[in-house]
Amino acid sequence: MxxxxxxxxxxxxxxxxxxxxxxxxxxxxxxxxxxxxxxxxxxxxxxxxxNGMPWRMLRGSLADLVYGVVVLPGLNGWSDVSFNGDMPYDYLLRSDAGEEVTVQIKLQRSEAGQPLEAKKNLGKDMFVVETQRTRGGKKGEKKTRPYRFGDFDLLAVSMFPSTGRWETYMYTVAKWLLPHPSEEGCLNTFQPVAKTPNADWTDSLEQAIEWLKSGQQKTITISTGPPSQQKLDL
Structure with missing residues (x-):
């Protein structure tokens, strides 16, 4: 043929x-x-x-939707029971035993087609993810764009900008994330993401769920490794 x-x-x-x-x-x-x-x-x-906002929003949407199409079908013992609505998480998962876990999907930050790496207060050998809503406003005196601790259980970061593969994600427990310096109870706008699995970040959803179930209390570590070529001053 x-x-x-x-x-x-x-x-x-x-x-x-x-x-x-x-x-x-x-x-x-x-x-x-x-x-x-x-x-x-x-x-x-x-x-x-x-390369305007519509393209960036499309990539973020792909990171979210591909997760449901590619990653979740291979998760044994858990089902996607998400429903439409204005929720602070993207996926609601339920185990065969009735446990529930919420997951927020974010796309690794990039600039000019290259993955961004942090420096200064976020570490020198880490990637970066932005953890706030695309659009914001105010509810009373509180800003609605930042996520609050408790809005979701796990953060899943699509690593497509650095791996070139949509199916690759890094996970951490949401309550381990860096707090906002001025908005009480909120997540910091930017979070450092490990390039490879470590004690704070894993490429396994199953491992992240185990971390969550352990109830461990801590805050992710800010790396102080050697500087790299591509830097973002955050």
């Missing part, structure tokens, strides 16, 4: 492609948007080139 296709001209291969697509149908999203997959991808490419 490969030899047959190789012998065809570009025009012939395109004709075969179009015939197969017509025979096997198009993706439901193509039908919904009334655009071909190529047109959709071309529009996304244009969005990427502009």
């Amino acid at each position: 490969q030899q047959m296709l190789a012998a065809l001209t570009d025009a012939d291969r395109l004709e075969v492609y179009n015939q197969l697509k017509a025979e096997y149908g198009i993706h439901p999203m193509e039908a919904h948007l009334k655009l071909t997959s190529d047109e959709i991808l071309s529009a996304l490419q244009k969005m990427k080139e502009q």
Whole structure:
């Protein structure tokens, strides 16, 4: 078959492609948007080139949605029982024994297509994640953009900017995160993320759940390792 296709001209291969697509149908999203997959991808490419807020929001949404499609189906003994609503977490998981865990998904920070690394008060050999809502406001005198301790149990950080793989995440227990310096009871806007698993961060959701169940009280460690080439002054 490969030899047959190789012998065809570009025009012939395109004709075969179009015939197969017509025979096997198009993706439901193509039908919904009334655009071909190529047109959709071309529009996304244009969005990427502009590199504005819509592109950043799309990447953040992918980090969230891919988690439910790729990661959670492989989690034994737990089910995704999330429901639609304005909740401070992205996923509600329930074990076969009835235990519940909430997970907030965030995308590792990047700039100009490169993963950002922290320095100064966040450490010198750590990546960075922003832990606040995309949009904010006020409820009384309190700001609503920062997350509060207790809003979710686990933080899952998509490491796509540094790994190039959407299925890679680093986890920690939410109550271990750095507190906000001026907003009492709130998480710090930026958190350091370990590049590899350590005593504070793990690449295993199962391990993170065990940490949560242990009830251990602590705050994640700020690394003081050697400086690296790409730095973010936070």
